[in-house]
Amino acid sequence: MPKIVILGARPAGSSAGYHLAKSSHQVMLIDKDCFPRDKVYGDVISLESVQVLSTMGIYPQDIESLASEYAQIDGLLLGVSNEINHLQDTHLKGYCIPRFVFDNLLYQKAINAGCVARTQKITNIERYHP
Numbered sequence: 742m743p744k745i746v747i748l749g750a751r752p753a754g755s756s757a758g759y760h761l762a763k764s765s766h767q768v769m770l771i772d773k774d775c776f777p778r779d780k781v782y783g784d785v786i787s788l789e790s791v792q793v794l795s796t797m798g799i800y801p802q803d804i805e806s807l808a809s810e811y812a813q814i815d816g817l818l819l820g821v822s823n824e825i826n827h828l829q830d831t832h833l834k835g836y837c838i839p840r841f842v843f844d845n846l847l848y849q850k851a852i853n854a855g856c857v858a859r860t861q862k863i864t865n866i867e868r869y870h871p
């Protein structure tokens with residue numbers, strides 16, 4: 742029987758599950774939703790997040806391959822009401838990855854680390870891949 746139950750299998754739950762399972766804990770990941778699924782999101786993975794992800798064995802080259810169809814962010818594009826776009830110089834740099842793909846990457850890491858899942862599964866993720 743799992744000794745630790747985590748409610749919510751998105752970034753926080755999956756990464757917590759990954760690290761706990763890697764530390765030899767028995768972990769059950771439960772999500773109330775059909776999982777993985779898309780989410781309203783900016784799709785931005787900041788460079789700070791990329792550093793944290795390396796602790797889960799997800800390295801910049803993995804992120805880049807997932808983001809290859811999308812932009813590497815060098816600035817923040819702001820749309821304003823007069824329809825003029827401004828590319829602002831900003832500290833926010835990173836990658837753009839569909840949330841569906843990103844969440845699934847973390848989820849699979851948790852499962853591969855040994856977490857037992859109690860979620861539904863969608864298998865048509867291919868449509869989100871380049």
Ligand SMILES: Cc1cc2nc3c(=O)[nH]c(=O)nc-3n(C[C@H](O)[C@H](O)[C@H](O)COP(=O)(O)OP(=O)(O)OC[C@H]3O[C@@H](n4cnc5c(N)ncnc54)[C@H](O)[C@@H]3O)c2cc1C
Binds near residue numbers: 748749753782
């Ligand atoms: C509009 C918007 C845009 C955003 N854009 C960005 C962005 O571009 N870049 C960025 O880094 N962050 C962005 N964020 C923030 C980001 O979405 C959150 O920081 C992140 O999703 C938090 O992850 P989490 O795992 O803590 O929670 P969540 O992603 O909210 O996941 C919680 C999970 O718990 C499950 N759950 C809830 N209650 C239960 C229950 N009782 N039993 C079982 N399961 C349960 C839910 O189904 C869900 O899957 C954005 C947020 C919003 C709202």
